[in-house]
Amino acid sequence: MAVTGDNAGPNRRVVEVMNFLAAHPTEAFTLTEIASRVGLSNGSAHRVLTTLAESHYLSRHPKHKTYSLGMALLAIGQAALSKRQDIEIARYELRRLADDLKTHCVATTVANGELVIVTCAGTPQTSEPINQVGERRPFIPPLGIGCVAWAEPGEQRDYLARAPAALSDNAKERLSQALQVIRERGYSIAGSGPAIRALRQFTSLPVGYQANESYWAGLRQLLTDLSVSEIQLLDLDEVGPEGVSYITTPVFSPSGEVVLELSLSGLLPSLGKADIARHIERLRTAAAIVTSGTLGQFPEHSLVPSGLRPPDT
Secondary structure (H helix, E strand, O other), X not given: OOOOHHHOOHHHHXXXXXXXXXXXXXXXXXXXXXXXXXXXXXXXXXXHHHHHHHOOOEEEOOOOOEEEEOOHHHHHHHHHHHOOHHHHHHHHHHHHHHHHHOOEEEEEEEEOOEEEEEEEXXXXXXXXXOOOOOOEEEOOOOOOHHHHOOOOHHHHHHHHHOOOOOOOHHHHHHHHHHHHHHHHHOOEEEEOOHHHHHHHHHOOOOHHXXXXXXXXXXXXXXXXXXXXXXXXXXXXXXXXXXXXXEEEEEEEOOOOOEEEEEXXXXXOOOOOHHHHHHHHHHHHHHHHHHHHHOXXXXXXXXXXXXXXOOOOO
């Protein structure tokens, strides 16, 4: 677990505050609210917020005394996006997916050991929470499993080692099987059920809660409650009456590494096998378009929608 709050260095406190506000880009918070959510004393929060506001990285409302993201971040964001054409193309493709499939579409990347949402489109057809750009989630099995299915064996072992010790033998076996199956078929898919719905709701908590040991204890318990189908469906014949929780597929970099993961969630439980297969193919096509559009390299022997594999591979 990362060191956060007043026990962290001053630079880390700045990062925690910025991460929290980035996860709530349309909201404003008082000093006390930010201090409480991020785990800082009011004095430490005041020093961080004052410095950031003076540099216009944050905006302070003159009447309500609340803080929100500032104008100076626009230039930084645009500069970062200019180097990440994959995110711009993914944003366009996710909007097309959302219009076509009428569901919630998200692009996620792995940064500093966390899963970070970088763009999203559409709304869920279920009561699941809507994801926001900037939200972070822990990179713990089975969360983000599709991001490591194409990784080197050592990286996969490190990922699996982060799973809760209390996972059953069946769950651990399903995780190991899933890595191979995901790589062979080109996508990840999990069944829906009470445990995974509770997990999705729990991990959408604000960033500040992740500094609390009770958060991690609750997370580990929810992970151990997952059924094997909620960890990963190995075949579409395993889809139960509650349907599918999510479908994900990777975007590859020019060096062949997974740089983004596109996902669909908030799917109606009434979707039949043919509809699920169509959703999978549409998502895989979108990811392949992003990969090709940024000169990404598909791994050898990977399944690529027809016509989208570069001619020299």
